[in-house]
Amino acid sequence: MSSPALAVLLGTRPEAIKLSPVIRALAASGAPPLVFLTGQHDELLQPILRDLGIVPDENLEVMAPAQGLSSLSARVLEAVDELLGRHRLDAVIVQGDTTSALMAGLAAFYRGLRVVHVEAGLRTNVARNPFPEELNRRLLARLADVHFAPTEAARAHLLAEGVAPESVHVVGNTVVDALFDARDRVLPSLPPDEITGPLLARGRRLVLLTAHRRESFGEDLRAIGDGVRRIARTFAGEVEVAYPLHLNPNVAGPMRELLGAEPGIHLLPPLPYLPFLRLLLGSTLVITDSGGVQEEAAALGKPFLVVRRASERLEAVDAGVGELVGTDAARIAEAAGRLLRDEALYARRAVPSRVFGDGRAAERIASVLLRGASGGTAVPRPARP
Ligand code: UD1
Numbered sequence: 078m079s080s081p082a083l084a085v086l087l088g089t090r091p092e093a094i095k096l097s098p099v100i101r102a103l104a105a106s107g108a109p110p111l112v113f114l115t116g117q118h119d120e121l122l123q124p125i126l127r128d129l130g131i132v133p134d135e136n137l138e139v140m141a142p143a144q145g146l147s148s149l150s151a152r153v154l155e156a157v158d159e160l161l162g163r164h165r166l167d168a169v170i171v172q173g174d175t176t177s178a179l180m181a182g183l184a185a186f187y188r189g190l191r192v193v194h195v196e197a198g199l200r201t202n203v204a205r206n207p208f209p210e211e212l213n214r215r216l217l218a219r220l221a222d223v224h225f226a227p228t229e230a231a232r233a234h235l236l237a238e239g240v241a242p243e244s245v246h247v248v249g250n251t252v253v254d255a256l257f258d259a260r261d262r263v264l265p266s267l268p269p270d271e272i273t274g275p276l277l278a279r280g281r282r283l284v285l286l287t288a289h290r291r292e293s294f295g296e297d298l299r300a301i302g303d304g305v306r307r308i309a310r311t312f313a314g315e316v317e318v319a320y321p322l323h324l325n326p327n328v329a330g331p332m333r334e335l336l337g338a339e340p341g342i343h344l345l346p347p348l349p350y351l352p353f354l355r356l357l358l359g360s361t362l363v364i365t366d367s368g369g370v371q372e373e374a375a376a377l378g379k380p381f382l383v384v385r386r387a388s389e390r391l392e393a394v395d396a397g398v399g400e401l402v403g404t405d406a407a408r409i410a411e412a413a414g415r416l417l418r419d420e421a422l423y424a425r426r427a428v429p430s431r432v433f434g435d436g437r438a439a440e441r442i443a444s445v446l447l448r449g450a451s452g453g454t455a456v457p458r459p460a461r462p
């Protein structure tokens with residue numbers, strides 16, 4: 078039996094990072110997938126693709142400034158449907174919980190193709206937090222045929238929702254594969270880069286901040302900024318904050334206004350993947366609302382504070398390396414202060430954790446997907462509607 082005809086559909090920065098090991102593992106197994114961009118992200122994504130060596134087969138270029146969820150969803154659904162009409166495919170691979178992932182999955186479902194969901198089963202069980210991602214991933218669980226869960230907890234969520242156990246595979250999170258590959262194979266041979274080189278050479282302890290979630294826009298985002306400003310002021314001269322700003326105008330505008338003139342806080346452009354990992358590797362503490370950054374920090378043993386009201390990644394909190402602190406400025410500053418002052422506490426928390434994976438998730442995914450090629454049924458041929 079020949080390999081199934083697979084396409085990877087991706088739209089945003091984290092999808093590119095987390096699907097890059099899958100693309101590579103499938104190619105290494107003799108079944109390179111087609112790679113299609115929805116174009117949900119544009120300038121934010123291009124440097125990431127370059128760092129990861131991903132060359133897309135097509136880009137649907139759907140991005141619009143300050144895009145609304147309904148118009149973005151409609152554009153992705155229509156554009157992916159048209160794309161799928163031009164290619165003979167058996168299955169489409171999507172990742173995570175973005176609008177691109179949900180709408181590409183839905184378009185594939187409507188076309189009668191199999192849907193493979195990578196990073197399935199993450200839940201806060203709060204319908205509007207994160208918004209709209211919690212709903213997106215619940216809907217993807219309804220329409221996917223193969224579910225790659227990063228952890229046992231994720232598998233348990235899927236089974237509790239009635240997903241067939243034989244369609245769920247616990248493989249780890251592919252973000253760890255990408256991270257270890259970049260850290261161990263790619264970064265050691267590269268010279269320092271212009272943005273992070275000078276920052277890392279200053280010799281001060283570095284706090285790395287990322288914050289971009291839709292449900293935090295407005296008050297919560299300002300409170301996160303206020304909390305970080307308190308840290309920079311309390312530890313002035315000892316600690317510096319690096320904040321690569323997301324391009325979303327709801328983030329960049331208010332955060333520039335709040336933190337732009339603050340000594341000790343460096344507002345940076347969004348970074349390509351490899352420079353970002355350099356900052357992460359060189360940081361003492363991470364403050365983030367990002368999913369992927371939490372997973373990377375856990376794998377590296379970088380203590381991190383999650384500045385969100387709910388988390389779908391409590392494994393790292395249970396392991397001790399992460400702490401869910403919410404969006405109250407005083408609480409953020411206090412939690413950071415404890416870690417920056419108390420060496421013993423810091424050492425207890427700064428332990429690399431494998432809760433999100435061991436760096437071999439993509440290999441397992443490729444092996445499951447290509448099992449059909451040797452007579453199994455991992456990706457059964459779709460019935461054409
Ligand atoms: C999206 C995902 C979120 C993910 C995040 C990763 C949805 C609903 N949200 O959020 O789950 O965590 O990506 O970063 O899918 N922009 C640019 N250039 C770019 C990218 C974005 O200017 O290359 C600006 C545009 O004004 C755009 C806005 O950012 O309209 C928002 O982008 P969008 O993809 O809708 O949402 P994100 O906040 O990036």
Ligand code: UDP
Pocket residue numbers: 090091094125252287289321322346347348349350351353354366367368369370373
């Ligand atoms: N990242 C990056 N450059 C940056 C910030 C983040 O390359 O300036 C990477 C980071 O290594 C992680 C991913 O982007 O793998 C996280 O993406 P983001 O925070 O945008 O989305 P989320 O994971 O929250 O969906």
